[in-house]
Amino acid sequence: MSRIRVLVVDDEPDFLKLIGRRLERRNVDVDVVNNGQEALEFLSKTFVNVVILDVRMPGLSGIETLKEIRRRYRNTEVIMLTGHGSVESGIEGISHGAYDYILKPFLIDDLLERIRAANEHATLKQKVRGGA
Amino acid sequence: MNLFRTKRIIQFGQYAYPLSYLAILFVAYKWPVPGSIAAVVLSAGLWLLLKSSFCWLSKVCDEQTDLKNQLMQSQKISALGEISTGIAHEINNPLNIIMQETELMRVALHEDSTQEELYELRESLDVVFQQVERCSDITHKLLDFSRKRHPVTQTADINRLLLDMLILVQSETESKNIRIVKRFSTDIPNIKTDPPLLRQVFLNLLNNAVQAVDRDDDIFVTTWSHDDMVFAEIRDSGPGISENEIKQIFNPFYTTKPPGKGTGLGLSVSLRIVNQLGGYITVDSELGKGAAFTVHVPI
Incomplete structure (x- = not known):
C-alpha cells in the first residue's frame, strides 16, 4: 500500500512543526502551510490524499478553503481541526463535504486513525466513480 | 366487488373443500365406480371455481396498482406545491428588499445628486449585493439538496x-x-455506511x-440494534411537534426557527441522506411532550 500524503494547514508555526515531525515518524508524508491561500497554491501543484485544515485562520477562512478544495480536488478528503466545538461551523463544514472533525487537543493515534479512514473513503469513492 | 366475491369463495372453501375430499373418499370407498366419476366431476368443478376466482383476483390487483399510482401522483403534486411555496417564500423576501432598495435608488439618482444621496446610493447597492448573495446561497443549497x-x-461504529x-x-x-444523557448499547456491531x-x-x-430545549433540560441519545438494523434515537424534552407539523417537517425550507437561525433544509437533507444509505428516519412526538427522531440504518 502506498504512503498517505497529508497537508496540514494551520496558522500556528509551532503546532505545524510538531505535527509535521510526529506524523513523519508514523510513516505519513507530511507537508505544512500557514494559511488557506498557500494551501490552494500547494494543492495546484501537488496531489494530496488528506488535508488537515484549521477552522479558524486569518485570511481565507477554514470553511472557504474547504469549499474551494472540495470544488477543485474531488479526490482529496478534508479533516477539519477546531479549537472549540462550534455547532455552526460544524454544520457548515460537514455539509460542505468535510470528512471529519477533530478537536484540539487530540491524541496522535486518534488523528492517524481518522487520516486513514479519510484516505480509505477517498479511494473507495474513486472506485465507485470509476465503476459507475 | 371482485375482491369481495373471491373472499367469499375462499372463506367458504376453507371448510367445504377438505370436507368434500372426505366425502369423496367415503363414497369411493363404498361404491368405487360412481365414486371415481364423482371425484372427476368435482375436481373439474373445483378447477373452474378456482380459475374464475383467480381471474377476479388478478383484476383486483390491477385495479389496486392503478389506485396506488393515482395516489402517488396526487401526493407528488401536493408535495411539490408545498415545496414551491417554501422556495417562493424564501426567495421573495430578498427580492422584496431588492425592489425597495432599487426604488430608493431611482429617487436618489438624478443629474445633480448631493453627496448625501450618493452615499445613500452606495449603501443601497451594498444591500442589493447582499440580498443577491442571499438568493444565490439559497439556490446553492437547493442544488446541494x-x-x-x-x-x-x-466500516463505522455508530456510537x-x-x-x-x-x-x-x-x-x-x-x-x-x-x-x-447517553444510553449507548455496547454490543452494537460495526456497520457498513458512509x-x-x-x-x-x-x-x-x-x-x-x-x-x-430550554435551559437545564435533558437530551437523551440512545443507540441499539435489532436484527440487521441499528438505531440511533435523539430525544428532546422541547415543545414537541403537532400531528399536522409532522407531515411537513421533512419538506425542504419548512422551518419553525426564527429567520437566520435555520434554513429549513436540515431535516430534508438528513432524510435524503439516510434514504440513500438504505435506511429511514422516524419521528415520535406530541405537542408538549418533546420529540424523538430515530435514525434506522442497515448494518
Missing part, C-alpha cells in the same frame, strides 16, 4: 460517530446547561434538539 450523493461504505458529533454541540449544551454523511445527519438532529 438535490445533488446525487454517491455513498461509499466504510463513535455520535460521540464525535456530541463534542461539536458541547459548547452549546454547556452554555445552556443542557444535560446529555461516515461523513451519517455524521451530517447526527449533527443536524442534535442541533435541532439543542435548539428545541
Whole structure:
C-alpha cells in the first residue's frame, strides 16, 4: 500500500512543526502551510490524499478553503481541526463535504486513525466513480 | 366487488373443500365406480371455481396498482406545491428588499445628486449585493439538496460517530446547561455506511434538539440494534411537534426557527441522506411532550 500524503494547514508555526515531525515518524508524508491561500497554491501543484485544515485562520477562512478544495480536488478528503466545538461551523463544514472533525487537543493515534479512514473513503469513492 | 366475491369463495372453501375430499373418499370407498366419476366431476368443478376466482383476483390487483399510482401522483403534486411555496417564500423576501432598495435608488439618482444621496446610493447597492448573495446561497443549497450523493461504505461504529458529533454541540449544551444523557448499547456491531454523511445527519438532529430545549433540560441519545438494523434515537424534552407539523417537517425550507437561525433544509437533507444509505428516519412526538427522531440504518 502506498504512503498517505497529508497537508496540514494551520496558522500556528509551532503546532505545524510538531505535527509535521510526529506524523513523519508514523510513516505519513507530511507537508505544512500557514494559511488557506498557500494551501490552494500547494494543492495546484501537488496531489494530496488528506488535508488537515484549521477552522479558524486569518485570511481565507477554514470553511472557504474547504469549499474551494472540495470544488477543485474531488479526490482529496478534508479533516477539519477546531479549537472549540462550534455547532455552526460544524454544520457548515460537514455539509460542505468535510470528512471529519477533530478537536484540539487530540491524541496522535486518534488523528492517524481518522487520516486513514479519510484516505480509505477517498479511494473507495474513486472506485465507485470509476465503476459507475 | 371482485375482491369481495373471491373472499367469499375462499372463506367458504376453507371448510367445504377438505370436507368434500372426505366425502369423496367415503363414497369411493363404498361404491368405487360412481365414486371415481364423482371425484372427476368435482375436481373439474373445483378447477373452474378456482380459475374464475383467480381471474377476479388478478383484476383486483390491477385495479389496486392503478389506485396506488393515482395516489402517488396526487401526493407528488401536493408535495411539490408545498415545496414551491417554501422556495417562493424564501426567495421573495430578498427580492422584496431588492425592489425597495432599487426604488430608493431611482429617487436618489438624478443629474445633480448631493453627496448625501450618493452615499445613500452606495449603501443601497451594498444591500442589493447582499440580498443577491442571499438568493444565490439559497439556490446553492437547493442544488446541494438535490445533488446525487454517491455513498461509499466504510466500516463505522455508530456510537463513535455520535460521540464525535456530541463534542461539536458541547459548547452549546454547556452554555445552556443542557444535560446529555447517553444510553449507548455496547454490543452494537460495526456497520457498513458512509461516515461523513451519517455524521451530517447526527449533527443536524442534535442541533435541532439543542435548539428545541430550554435551559437545564435533558437530551437523551440512545443507540441499539435489532436484527440487521441499528438505531440511533435523539430525544428532546422541547415543545414537541403537532400531528399536522409532522407531515411537513421533512419538506425542504419548512422551518419553525426564527429567520437566520435555520434554513429549513436540515431535516430534508438528513432524510435524503439516510434514504440513500438504505435506511429511514422516524419521528415520535406530541405537542408538549418533546420529540424523538430515530435514525434506522442497515448494518
